[in-house]
Amino acid sequence: MTNEEIKEYISSLAPAATFDETGEWLNILVEPTALKPLMADLRTGKMQMNYLFCLTCVDFKTHLTMVYHLSATTHRQSIVIKANLNRDTPVIETVCDIWRTAEFLEREVFEMFGVNFTNHPDLRKLILEEENPKGFDEKKGYWPLRKDFEDPINMIKL
Amino acid sequence: MYNQTEILKDTSELGADGELVINMGPQHPATHGVLHLVVTLNGETIKKIEPHLGYIHRSIEKMCESLTYRQFIYVTSRMDYLSSHINNLGCALLVEKGMAIEVPDRAKYIRVILSELTRIASHELWLGAMAMDLGAFTPFFYAFREREMITDIMEDTCGARLTMNYIVPGGLMYDIHPDFQKKVKAFITQFKSKVTEYEDLVTNNVIFQSRTKGVGILSAEDAISYGCTGPVARASGVSCDIRKLYPYEVYDKVEFDEVLETAGDSFARYIVRVKEMNQSIRIIEQLIDNIPEGDFVGKTKNVLKLPKGEFYTRVETARGEFGVYVVSEGGTTPHRIKFRSPGFSNLSALNHIAAGSKIGDLMASMGTLDLVIPDIDR
Amino acid sequence: MFSLEGITTSVQDWLFMKFNPTMALAMECVIVILLAISLFAILGLVLVLMERKVAAHIQIRLGPNRVGPGGMFQTVADTLKLIMKEGLVPDMADKFLFNLAPFVVMMVGMLLLAPIAFAKNFQIWDINIGVLYISSVSSLSVIGILMAGWASNNKYSLLGAMRSGAQIVSYELSAGFAVLTIVVLTGSLQISEIVKAQENGWWIFKGHIPAIIAFVLYIIAVTAETNRAPFDLAEAESELTAGFHTEYSGMRFALFFLAEYINIFIVCAIGATLFFGGWMPLHIGNWAAFNHIMDYIPSSVWFMGKTFFLIFLIMWFRWTFPRLRVDQLLNLEWKYLLPISLFNLLLVAIIAILGWHF
Amino acid sequence: MFLKEYIADVVNGVSSLLKGMRKTGYYFVHPKEIITEQYPDNRATLLMSERFKGEVVMPHDAQNEHACTGCTACELACPNGTIKVVTKFEVSPEGKKKKAIDALVYRLELCTMCNLCVVACPSDAIKMAPNFEHSVFDRTKLTKVLNQPGSKIREGIE
Numbered sequence A: 001m002t003n004e005e006i007k008e009y010i011s012s013l014a015p016a017a018t019f020d021e022t023g024e025w026l027n028i029l030v031e032p033t034a035l036k037p038l039m040a041d042l043r044t045g046k047m048q049m050n051y052l053f054c055l056t057c058v059d060f061k062t063h064l065t066m067v068y069h070l071s072a073t074t075h076r077q078s079i080v081i082k083a084n085l086n087r088d089t090p091v092i093e094t095v096c097d098i099w100r101t102a103e104f105l106e107r108e109v110f111e112m113f114g115v116n117f118t119n120h121p122d123l124r125k126l127i128l129e130e131e132n133p134k135g136f137d138e139k140k141g142y143w144p145l146r147k148d149f150e151d152p153i154n155m156i157k158l
Numbered sequence B: 001m002y003n004q005t006e007i008l009k010d011t012s013e014l015g016a017d018g019e020l021v022i023n024m025g026p027q028h029p030a031t032h033g034v035l036h037l038v039v040t041l042n043g044e045t046i047k048k049i050e051p052h053l054g055y056i057h058r059s060i061e062k063m064c065e066s067l068t069y070r071q072f073i074y075v076t077s078r079m080d081y082l083s084s085h086i087n088n089l090g091c092a093l094l095v096e097k098g099m100a101i102e103v104p105d106r107a108k109y110i111r112v113i114l115s116e117l118t119r120i121a122s123h124e125l126w127l128g129a130m131a132m133d134l135g136a137f138t139p140f141f142y143a144f145r146e147r148e149m150i151t152d153i154m155e156d157t158c159g160a161r162l163t164m165n166y167i168v169p170g171g172l173m174y175d176i177h178p179d180f181q182k183k184v185k186a187f188i189t190q191f192k193s194k195v196t197e198y199e200d201l202v203t204n205n206v207i208f209q210s211r212t213k214g215v216g217i218l219s220a221e222d223a224i225s226y227g228c229t230g231p232v233a234r235a236s237g238v239s240c241d242i243r244k245l246y247p248y249e250v251y252d253k254v255e256f257d258e259v260l261e262t263a264g265d266s267f268a269r270y271i272v273r274v275k276e277m278n279q280s281i282r283i284i285e286q287l288i289d290n291i292p293e294g295d296f297v298g299k300t301k302n303v304l305k306l307p308k309g310e311f312y313t314r315v316e317t318a319r320g321e322f323g324v325y326v327v328s329e330g331g332t333t334p335h336r337i338k339f340r341s342p343g344f345s346n347l348s349a350l351n352h353i354a355a356g357s358k359i360g361d362l363m364a365s366m367g368t369l370d371l372v373i374p375d376i377d378r
Numbered sequence C: 001m002f003s004l005e006g007i008t009t010s011v012q013d014w015l016f017m018k019f020n021p022t023m024a025l026a027m028e029c030v031i032v033i034l035l036a037i038s039l040f041a042i043l044g045l046v047l048v049l050m051e052r053k054v055a056a057h058i059q060i061r062l063g064p065n066r067v068g069p070g071g072m073f074q075t076v077a078d079t080l081k082l083i084m085k086e087g088l089v090p091d092m093a094d095k096f097l098f099n100l101a102p103f104v105v106m107m108v109g110m111l112l113l114a115p116i117a118f119a120k121n122f123q124i125w126d127i128n129i130g131v132l133y134i135s136s137v138s139s140l141s142v143i144g145i146l147m148a149g150w151a152s153n154n155k156y157s158l159l160g161a162m163r164s165g166a167q168i169v170s171y172e173l174s175a176g177f178a179v180l181t182i183v184v185l186t187g188s189l190q191i192s193e194i195v196k197a198q199e200n201g202w203w204i205f206k207g208h209i210p211a212i213i214a215f216v217l218y219i220i221a222v223t224a225e226t227n228r229a230p231f232d233l234a235e236a237e238s239e240l241t242a243g244f245h246t247e248y249s250g251m252r253f254a255l256f257f258l259a260e261y262i263n264i265f266i267v268c269a270i271g272a273t274l275f276f277g278g279w280m281p282l283h284i285g286n287w288a289a290f291n292h293i294m295d296y297i298p299s300s301v302w303f304m305g306k307t308f309f310l311i312f313l314i315m316w317f318r319w320t321f322p323r324l325r326v327d328q329l330l331n332l333e334w335k336y337l338l339p340i341s342l343f344n345l346l347l348v349a350i351i352a353i354l355g356w357h358f
Numbered sequence D: 001m002f003l004k005e006y007i008a009d010v011v012n013g014v015s016s017l018l019k020g021m022r023k024t025g026y027y028f029v030h031p032k033e034i035i036t037e038q039y040p041d042n043r044a045t046l047l048m049s050e051r052f053k054g055e056v057v058m059p060h061d062a063q064n065e066h067a068c069t070g071c072t073a074c075e076l077a078c079p080n081g082t083i084k085v086v087t088k089f090e091v092s093p094e095g096k097k098k099k100a101i102d103a104l105v106y107r108l109e110l111c112t113m114c115n116l117c118v119v120a121c122p123s124d125a126i127k128m129a130p131n132f133e134h135s136v137f138d139r140t141k142l143t144k145v146l147n148q149p150g151s152k153i154r155e156g157i158e
Helices: A003-013 A032-044 A102-113 B004-011 B060-064 B072-076 B081-099 B105-133 B138-158 B180-203 B206-212 B220-225 B230-234 B266-288 B342-348 B350-354 B359-369 B373-377 C004-018 C021-058 C074-084 C095-112 C130-138 C141-151 C155-186 C191-196 C208-225 C250-275 C288-296 C299-318 C326-354 D002-028 D073-077 D116-120
Strands: A018-020 A026-030 A051-059 A064-071 A079-085 A091-093 A116-118 B020-024 B036-042 B045-052 B309-316 B321-328 B336-340 C117-119 D055-057 D083-091 D097-107 D127-129 D143-145
Touching (some): A003 A026, A003 A032, A032 A064, A032 A079, A051 B321, A051 B336, A079 A091, A102 A116, B020 C155, B036 B359, B045 B350, B045 B359, B060 B072, B060 B336, B072 B081, B081 B105, B081 B321, B105 B138, B105 B180, B105 B266, B105 B359, B180 B206, B180 D002, B206 B266, B206 B359, B206 C326, B230 B266, B230 B342, B266 B359, B336 B342, B342 B350, B342 B373, B350 B359, C004 C021, C004 C117, C021 C074, C021 C250, C021 C299, C021 D002, C074 C250, C095 C130, C095 C141, C095 C250, C117 C191, C117 C299, C130 C155, C130 C191, C130 C250, C141 C155, C141 C250, C155 C208, C155 C250, C155 C326, C191 C250, C208 C250, C208 C299, C208 C326, C250 C299, C299 D002, D073 D083, D073 D116
Parallel strands (some): A026 A079, A091 A116
Antiparallel strands (some): A018 A026, A051 A064, A064 A079, B020 B036, B036 B045, B309 B321, B321 B336, D083 D097, D097 D143
C-alpha cells in the first residue's frame, strides 16, 4: 500500500485526520475520541496492523501527544498514529483490548505522564510506588516524565 | 504457647478457594535481579502472575533529556547490560540517521562483529542461568568459560567488559586492538569444540527436555499481540529479526539464517537461542577476515544537533527488537526519548504463558523469556 | 592385621571385669553414643568438604582452598560461623515445633546408625530385622521436614515440606522393593547375614541383571528420599528459595545441613552393605592369591571405600542433572520405578527359587 | 507396542543422563581444565589490558609537566559532572597572562568510565589507566586532584 492509499483509507475512517510525511513513516494525527474506532479498524480491517511496537507519550509543554507506532507482520508497513491530549485532563481510550502489549505500556504512560486510559482493565502504577512521595504538591500531580516535573531531592542539575 | 488461629490467619492471607499468594522476589534466586512477581497459587498450580516493577528504575529516559547526543549513548549500556554494545549501536544509528553522518566501512564491520560477539556472550550467560534455574548448576560454569573469552576480547578492544561504550556517532571511539582478529578466531575454535558439551549436558538431557517441552506455550498470534520479539517470538514462528527485515550496518552483506521454530514452548525458545549462537559465529566468520582498511570514525561536527523532527531506529539485541524513539526540537539534547525495550514486552506475556502451570514451569518460562531487569525498568 | 573387632572386644572385657554388668552396659551405651555423635560431626565436616570439592572439580573450579592446606579446614570455619550466628525464630512461627524439627531430623539419622555394620563384627545392634528396621525408620525423617515447613509460618517452607512429604512417601516404595530383592536373594533380614551371604561375591555381581536393576532403582530412590538433586524439590532453591529450611539460621540450619549429609552417608552405607557386600573384601571366584591379598585390607576400609564411592555417585548426579518438576517426580516413581521394581522383584524371586544365582 | 515405547523411553532417558555424567566426569578427572583465577595471589602476574578503563589519570613527565591547558573540554564532555576544572591565570616572565589549571578535580565515585573526556581532550592530557582496585574506607578519598602539586604545563602546548 502506498502512502496515498493509506491516507485515503484512513480519511474514510476518520475524516478529521491530518497527515505528515516528513518523517520516516506516515504520521497520522487524529482526534482522541476518534482514536479507538480507527485503531480497531486498523487491526482487523484491510490494514491488518497486528503489531504495536511502540506506545508512548510526548510532553510538548502545551499539550501531550500520544504516539502509537504500528506495523504489520504480513506486509511490514509501519505507520504512526498520534493524538493530542489536553495537558490538564488527559483522557484517551485504551487500546489494550486490541493489542495485549498495550496494557503494560499504557500503565507506564499513566504513571509517567498522568494520561488516563478509559476502560483499561488494571490502571495502576507499574514502576513507581503506589503512594506519591511525602511532601509533594498533590495539586500538580506526580508525573515524572512531564517537562515541568521537579524533584528537589533526586534530580541533580548540572 | 502459641495461638493457633493467629498462625492460620497469617498463612492464609488469601482470597477464595484456598489460593496462596506468594511474593517471588524482589530477592529471589530465579528472578535474576530485582523483579517482583506476586504469584497466586492454588496448591502448586499458578493462577495469576502479577509483575511489580521499578526496583531498579533509574528513569533513563528522563536522564537522556539532559544529555547531549554524544553523551546519551553511554547510558544505554546500563539498560540491557548484557547487550550493551547493541544498545549503543542503536542509539548511534539514530544520531547518524538523523544527521546523515557517513560511517566508514571499517567501523561498520567492527560494529557488527562486536554486536554478534555480544549476542553470543548474552546467550551464553542466559544458557548458564537458565540451566541453573532448572537446577543444573554445572553448565553455568562451562558457559561462563566461553563467555569469559568474549569479555576478554571486549576488554582488549573496548576497554571494558560489560558496559563497553565503544561506539560514538560516526564510528568507533578508537581502532580495534592489534590482537583482535587472532583472539576472535581463537574464540570461534574454542566455541565450536565446546558446543557439544551443552548438547550433552543440557539439550539432550531427558530431564531438561521434559522440564521445557510443552511448557509455557506462546502462540504466534499472542506473540505478536504481546509485542514479543527476538528469540521469544521466533520460537513461536514469528519472523521478526530486524537484521533480516530492516538490515542495518553490513547485515545485508552477510549470509545467515533467521532461526525459526514453531512449537512456541520453552524448549523451542532454548533451541532458537542455541542455534542463534551458531548463526552469530557464522556472521563473525564471514566478516573477521574482511575488515576493510580505512578510518574507524567518520567526520562529524563537534556539536551534534539533530534536526527538528522525530526519529526511530531499531536494532536486534540479544533479547529482541530494541527501538529508540527521539523527538528533537533541533537542540543539542533530545526533547523526549523513548526506549522500546524488548524485555518489557516479553515480560508482559509472562502471565499469559505461565498461568495454569506449576511453579517449576514458571522457572522454565521465566528463564526462557530471558528477562534482564534493568532493561525492563529502564 | 588391624581390626576394630579386637578393640571392641578388649574394651568390653575390661568394662565387664571392672564393673558390675549393669554398670558396664550403661558405660558401653555412653561410649556408643559419644562415638556416634563424634562420627556425625566428623562425617558432616568431611562430607561437606567432599561435596564442595567434587562440585568444584566438576565445575572446573578449585573449590575451597584458603583455610588450611587445600581448604581442609573450611568446613570447620563454616561450622564455627554457624554456631556463632544468631538462630532467628520468625515472629509468628510455632516456636516449639520450629525448634524441635531439626532435632527430629537428626534423631532419625542417629537411629539409622544402629544396624549398620561398619567393619567385621563392628556393629552397634545386629537386630534380626535390620533391613525392615531401616526402611521403617528412614521414612520418619519426613515428619521432621513437615514439622519444619509447617512451623516456619512461611509459604515457601510449607510448599517445600508438602513436596517433601509426597516425595518421601512415594519413593519409600521403590527403595523398599529394591532392598527386598536382596532380602529375597539372601533369605534373611539381618544385616550380618546379608553381608555373610556375599562372602564369595557381592550381590551386584552374583545376582545377574536383576540385582543391577535393583541397585539402580535403589540409588535413584534414595537420592529422592534424601532430597538430593535432581530430586531436591523440597529445597529447590530456584523455586522455593530454600524450601523447608528457608527460615532456619545458625545452628538449627546447620543441623538440617548435617542431617542431609548423615542421611546420604547412611543410605549409601546400606546400599554398600546390600549390593557391595558391606565390609566384605572383593573376592573373585577361586583366585586364591588375589582373594588373600584383598583380605589384608582392613574391613573398615572396604566398607568406607564402598560407601564413599556411592556418596560420590550421588554427588555426581547432583552436579550434572537439572531438577525434576514435582509432577514428573511422582510420574517417575509411579509410572517407571514402581512397575520396574515390582517386575524386578518377581524376576529375583524366580531366580532365588530356582537357585540361578551364584 | 506400548511396552516397546516404554522400554525405548527408559533406555533413551538413561543414556542421555549417562552422556551428561560422562561430560562432568571428564572434567572431574581432568584438573588441568580448571579455570579458577586466584585473584589476590596472582596479582603480580595478572595482566590487565592496556586499554582497560579503570580511572582517569593525567600523565606527568620527568619534569613534572602535564599537557592540560585547562580548556574544560573534558568537563563539558562528561555526562555525570565527574570532572571539575579549576583554572587560574599564570603570569609568564615576559609579563604575558596565560590560562592554566589550578586543579583538575576528578570524582571517581561519579565516574562511569565512558571515556568521553579522553576522546574530547584536544591535547591528550588525560587518559584512562588500567587500575581497578579503587576501594577505600572513606568516600572523600575518591575525589582526586589529577595534576600533581607544583606541576606545570609542558612547553609548546596551546
